[in-house]
Amino acid sequence: MTFAERMLKIDRRIIFLVIGLCTLLPLLYPVGLPIRISPEVHGVYDYIESLPERSVFLLSIDFDPASKPELHPQAVAILRHAFRKNLRVIGMTLWVSGTGMADELISTIAKEAGKERGVDYIFLGWSPGGTAVIINMGQDLYTTFPSDYGGHPTKGQPVLDGVNSLRDVAYAVSLGAGNPGVEAWYVFGKDKYKFELGGGCTGVIAPGLYPLLRSGQINGLIGGLRGAAEYESLVGKKGRAVAGMDAQSATHLAIIVLVMLCNVFYFTTRRAGRLGQGR
Structure with missing residues (x-):
């Protein structure tokens, strides 16, 4: 033979x-092979980079552990960027099944950056109502979330100083694995309350969101693990996405x-x- x-x-x-x-x-x-940065990922990064210190940044972690491999690295990279820029971070979720995961995620990255809960960031948690939560937040943040995920009253916390509704948010990003997610935040949030919006999603959802991107309804889109790796490269801290x-x-x-x-x-x-x- x-x-x-x-x-x-x-x-x-x-x-x-x-x-x-x-x-x-x-x-x-990880080797850290070179990754070409796409314009849609640059859109999210550049907008956060342009925000003045102590601007209000809202991150809606709209996924559960099933989508963690793709979307968790996106959230980590964005939070590291926001904390490095010294922004006031408001975290929340529209998915009840991802609430604990989202709280742990934000707390871990905040501790890594030396940020203080209630002063530099807050995690509002989840509130029933789906897309109605977005509408209610656009009218009055404190009636929608009278307390944060830890049970502390939201009113009076330094991180929310001068924030009464979504109209006071400088930039919002939804990392969505489905509905409600990026589209819901545009239809019921940005379109009504006129704040700038970016998005992140799993790779399979990304093609369906490109019409929103091309029309300017969202200013950037992080798609799947590849998008997360691009953002990690921009932030300069390569992690799980680059390794993946x-x-x-x-x-x-x-x-x-x-x-x-x-x-x-x-x-x-x-x-x-x-x-x-x-x-």
Whole structure:
């Protein structure tokens, strides 16, 4: 049996092992391959970068743990950027199933940045009503959220000084995995109360939101893990998203190489068979 024939009959478990290593190693030891930054991701980054210190930034974490692999890195990168810019961060969620995760996320990044709850940031939590919550916040923030997620009265907290409704928000970003999400924030929020809006979403949802982006209804869009990796690169703190893109690139490269080798071995054995018959 020739070498090419042995390779074509290789144990499939070896192939699984190669793919597994190509996925695991970049996650453990990220390379940080160059990533081209798209204009839509730049739109969100540039707007946050342009905000004066102590501007009010609202981040709506509209996803649950099922979408965490794609949207959690987006939230981490945006929060790091907002805290670095010394913005006042208002966190909330329209998804009750993601409330605990969202609170832990904001608290962790705030602690990393040395920010104080109630002074530099607040997590309002979740309130029943879906899109009605957005409308109510546009009329009166304090009747919608009389207390924050920790049970402390929202009125009087320094982080909300001068903030009465969504009209006082300088910039809002919704990281959505479905409905309610980015579209709801535009229809029931920005369109009514005239604040600037950016968005983030899972990769599968992104194509459906491009009409909002192209029409200027949102000023930027972070799509999937790739978008999160782009934002991490802009912030200058590469994390899980960049590592995930490294793993994806390495796995794709391994598959391409394996397909090419299989074709080479196949045509080699086929040619050898024809030569054998000719003799």
